[in-house]
Structure formats: structure tokens, C-alpha cells
Amino acid sequence: MTRQVLLLNSDKPDVLRTLAHRTDLRIRVITRKAYAGLYAAQETAFVDSFEDLSQVERAAYDLVRSGPFGHVVAATEKSIVAAGLVRSLLGLPGPTFDQSLWAAHKHAMKSRLRSAGLPVADFGQAATVDAIPQVANRLGWPVVVKPVFGSGSRCTHRLDSQEEFDARLRAGGLQDLAARRVPVQVERMVHFRNEYHCDGVVRGGRVRVAAVSRYGTPPLHTPSAYNSSHLVDQDSPFAKDVLAVHARTVEALELSDGVTHLEVFETDAGPVVGEVAVRPGGLGIARTWWHAFGIDLWEEFTRAALDEPSQLSLRPQQRAVGRIQLPDHDGLLDRVLSLHGVIEALPPARSGTGHIEVHYAAADAAAAAQLNHRLFSLGESS
Numbered sequence: 300m301t302r303q304v305l306l307l308n309s310d311k312p313d314v315l316r317t318l319a320h321r322t323d324l325r326i327r328v329i330t331r332k333a334y335a336g337l338y339a340a341q342e343t344a345f346v347d348s349f350e351d352l353s354q355v356e357r358a359a360y361d362l363v364r365s366g367p368f369g370h371v372v373a374a375t376e377k378s379i380v381a382a383g384l385v386r387s388l389l390g391l392p393g394p395t396f397d398q399s400l401w402a403a404h405k406h407a408m409k410s411r412l413r414s415a416g417l418p419v420a421d422f423g424q425a426a427t428v429d430a431i432p433q434v435a436n437r438l439g440w441p442v443v444v445k446p447v448f449g450s451g452s453r454c455t456h457r458l459d460s461q462e463e464f465d466a467r468l469r470a471g472g473l474q475d476l477a478a479r480r481v482p483v484q485v486e487r488m489v490h491f492r493n494e495y496h497c498d499g500v501v502r503g504g505r506v507r508v509a510a511v512s513r514y515g516t517p518p519l520h521t522p523s524a525y526n527s528s529h530l531v532d533q534d535s536p537f538a539k540d541v542l543a544v545h546a547r548t549v550e551a552l553e554l555s556d557g558v559t560h561l562e563v564f565e566t567d568a569g570p571v572v573g574e575v576a577v578r579p580g581g582l583g584i585a586r587t588w589w590h591a592f593g594i595d596l597w598e599e600f601t602r603a604a605l606d607e608p609s610q611l612s613l614r615p616q617q618r619a620v621g622r623i624q625l626p627d628h629d630g631l632l633d634r635v636l637s638l639h640g641v642i643e644a645l646p647p648a649r650s651g652t653g654h655i656e657v658h659y660a661a662a663d664a665a666a667a668a669q670l671n672h673r674l675f676s677l678g679e680s681s
Contacts, residue, residue, distance in 0.1 A: 301325050302605065305359065305368045305385065306341075307349060307378035310334050312651055313585065313597040314374035321605075327362045329355060329381075349381040350448055350481065359385045372604040376450035376576060379403040392606060394554070394577065401552050402577040405447045405484035415551035417544065418571045421487040428468070428477045432461055434485040441488040443519070446479040450576070452518050454479055457488065489571055491564035494518070495537075496528060497545040498580055498588065499559045500599045502609050506546050508594070509559075510616075511538040512587070513664070515623065515671045518562075524654050525675060526582045529621025529667040530591055537565060544570050552577070556603035558596050560584070583622040583656045590642055590658050591620035619667035623674050624654040628681035631655060635677065640670050 304326045308314060315337070318324060328343045335343065342365065344358035362368075371391055373382030383399025385391070400407040406424045413419050423434040424447065435442045441459040449455075454476045458464050467473050476483060494517045499509030515527035531538050545561050552575070560580035562573035579585040579596040588594050593614035602609055620642075625631060627647050635644045635657050642658045650656035657674055661667040 303327075303366060303369045304605070305329065305362065305371045306374070307355075307372070307382050307385075308334075308374040309378075310337055311374045313579070314372065314601060317595075317598050317601040318372070325366075327365075327368070329358045329362070329378075349375070349377040352381060352384055355381040355384060356388065359388065363389060370605050372601065373399075374578065376403060376578065377448065379577060380448070393604065394557070398553055399577075402554075402575060403448065405445065405449075405574070406482070408575065409484075409486075412548065412551055412572055412575075415547065417547055417551060418569065420489045420571060423485050425483040425485050428473050428483060431458070431483055431485055432464055435464070436461070438485065438487045443486045443488055444473075444476065445484050445486075446476060447482045447484050449479070450581070452523075455519060457519065489564045489566060489573075491517075491566045491571070493565045494573070495531075495541055495563045495565060495570075496580060496584070497541050497559075497561040497563060498584060498596065499545055499549070499561075500557075500594070500596070500603075500609065500611060501549050501554050501559060502556050502603065504549075504553075504555050506549055507609060507611055508592075508613055509542055509545050510588070510592070511541045512584075512621070513668075515621075515668070515675065523582065523652070524624055524626045525678060527621065527623035527671050527675065528584070528587075529661075529664060529671060530587070530616065530619050531664045533616070537570070540570050544572060548572065548575050556606070558600040558603065582624055582652055583650070583658065586645075586656070586658060587620055587622045590660070591616055591618075618660045618662060619664045620658065620660045621667045621671055622656065622658045623671055623678075624650075624652055624656055625674065625678035626681070627653070627655055628678070631678065631681045634681070635674065638670075638673070638677075640666075641674075 328338045328341045332345045346354040371382045380399045383396040387396040401411040409422045425431045425434045445455040494514045497511045512528040557577045560576040564571045585596040640659045645656040
């Protein structure tokens with residue numbers, strides 16, 4: 300029997316790979332016209348942006364005229380809320396509109412987590428960039444500002460004072476944030492020692508497996524061309540604290556089935572939640588899981604979205620596995636591959652990130668951090 304699937308995607312290749320080997324699917328697609336060539340074989344409706352929910356609603360109604368959907372798959376951060384809207388409008392299984400807001404809209408997310416007693420920074424919402432100081436004065440400077448919708452560190456800025464805000468505004472340094480034309484999330488700056496991420500697979504409302512990794516350097520302070528992290532000792536006290544926070548976050552989001560990516564700060568007072576996403580982490584995190592545990596997070600994501608049983612088979616962690624993005628400099632790929640401990644190095648055409656993606660393994664977390672630093676230095680010196 301053919302299963303009817305609505306896919307909301309850009310050019311994200313990972314979900315296309317996992318859907319391609321399922322021959323019993325009829326896939327209809329909502330995407331932007333820039334990606335029309337990827338979906339020439341599918342019935343497609345176009346939107347200017349997934350953030351324009353009125354366009355998404357019309358596109359979904361246009362596509363459903365040729366038959367009902369059974370499942371909705373949202374593969375990008377921007378499509379999470381749009382998919383929740385479609386599910387709620389059409390009565391389909393999976394995260395509802397409200398649940399999707401909790402997982403993608405920064406203000407709704409932090410409000411939900413705080414109401415569940417989870418540790419988050421003080422926060423507020425500014426309607427426009429010009430209104431940031433009003434919120435920051437209430438919270439206390441310094442602050443971090445970002446669009447309420449967005450992924451990674453795009454359009455994210457640290458502002459230490461009213462004077463810095465004024466200077467950055469005059470110089471056009473906040474123009475990228477203003478151009479997003481969405482409200483601004485304003486958060487009191489968290490003073491932290493290290494930043495971590497915790498990734499997991501949730502089925503039936505229960506965390507089936509999760510693991511904690513530490514960023515090489517905080518993403519806000521690191522260009523995407525050097526983004527890195529490595530798995531830590533999962534039995535360490537702080538890792539156990541993060542795993543407990545992850546489980547409570549899943550409960551707060553009322554997530555039944557899916558894959559999670561939680562970002563956490565290590566502070567003197569304990570873990571503080573940065574953000575959470577209900578899709579695999581980017582920039583090689585899913586591939587790291589494959590090397591460490593033999594688990595394909597994008598396959599698990601697709602299984603959850605299609606209500607298929609999980610096939611989790613956790614391979615015990617025998618080593619500290621990590622990954623780093625490096626600039627595509629001439630000869631760097633070969634130099635990286637010659638280093639002891641490097642498992643693989645993917646050129647930009649295979650990584651899909653525009654960078655060289657390196658995966659490595661070491662005896663323990665300390666050795667992984669040393670190898671990560673060596674790779675970072677090699678990238679900078681090339």
C-alpha cells in the first residue's frame with residue numbers, strides 16, 4: 300500500500316537519502332522555486348519562505364486536493380513550524396502547531412522550558428531591532444540577540460551596553476537581524492565555562508538513546524568553517540546532569556517521537572539550556588553518531604516522522620569520537636587524512652557544508668580535545 304507523504308524541505312540531502320530507498324511512498328513537496336530541479340519527479344507547490352505561514356497553508360491545500368496525506372516530514376529548522384501548522388490544519392499525526400512553536404520559536408521555546416522548571420537565561424522579546432534596548436535594560440546588559448526563528452548562530456549578536464548597541468546600529472552592524480523582519484529574542488548573557496550539545500532519539504515519549512558532546516569552542520564565537528565538537532565521558536557528573544536536563548526537555552515539549560539536538564551551557568550553577576531543536580544537529584553531528592554508535596540519526600528522524608518502528612542498535616562507545624569543519628584550502632584534505640586518529644575527511648562536495656568535514660577518534664575526551672586543537676591549527680595555518 301502506498302503511503303502518502305508531504306515533505307517540507309530545501310535542498311537538505313540527508314532526508315532525501317533516507318526517503319529515496321522507501322519505494323512505497325508517494326511524496327509531494329512544499330519548497331522554494333530555487334530547489335524545483337530537485338523535485339522534478341514529485342508534485343510540488345512553491346512558497347517564498349516557510350515563515351510565510353499563509354503561503355504554506357495555501358500550498359498544503361493545493362497539494363491535498365490530489366489525495367490526503369498520511370505523514371508530514373519537515374527536514375529544515377525553518378519548516379518545523381510550517382509542518383506543525385499543516386498537521387493541525389489537516390488533522391495529521393506528529394507535532395502540532397503549538398508543539399512545533401515550542402521547538403522552533405525562541406520565545407515560545409524559552410517560555411515553555413521555564414514553565415517546566417528548566418534552567419534558562421532571562422529573556423524577553425523585542426518587536427524590532429530598535430526596541431532591543433528597552434528589553435535589555437529590563438534584563439540587564441550584556442545580552443545576546445537573535446531572530447525568534449532561525450538556526451545556528453545566524454544573525455546572532457552579543458551586545459554589552461546601550462553604547463555598543465547605538466554604535467553597531469549606526470554602523471549597520473545589526474542590518475542582518477533587521478532584514479529578517481521577525482521579532483527579536485533578547486537574552487541575558489550567560490557566563491559559562493564550556494558549551495555542550497546533547498543529541499537523542501525519542502520514541503513513544505521516552506528517550507531511547509542520548510549522548511553528550513562538548514563544543515571545541517562556543518558556536519557564537521566560532522565561524523562555521525571551524526565548528527567542532529567531540530563526545531565526552533557519558534558517566535561524568537556533568538554529562539549525567541545534561542542527560543537529565545535533556546530528558547526533562549523532551550517531557551516539556553511533549554515530544555512523542557523524533558530526534559533532538561539540545562544545546563547546554565556549563566555554568567557555576569550547573570547546566571543552563573541554550574536552545575533545543577527537533578531534528579538532527581548539523582555540520583557533521585549526525586555523521587559523528589554513525590562513527591561512534593552505528594546509529595543514523597537521519598534514518599531515525601525519518602522513521603519517527605513516518606511512524607515506523609525504530610531499529611536502534613547502540614554500539615558501545617569504545618573511544619571519544621569528534622568532528623570539525625575546516626576551510627577548503629588547497630592540499631588541506633590530504634594533510635588532514637595523514638594525521639593519526641582521523642577516520643575520514645569529506646570534501647565540500649560530499650559534506651554538503653561548503654567545508655571539509657573531518658571525523659576523528661581518540662582514546663578519551665582529553666585526547667580528542669588535543670586532536671581537535673591540532674586540526675584547528677592545521678586549518679588556520681593552511
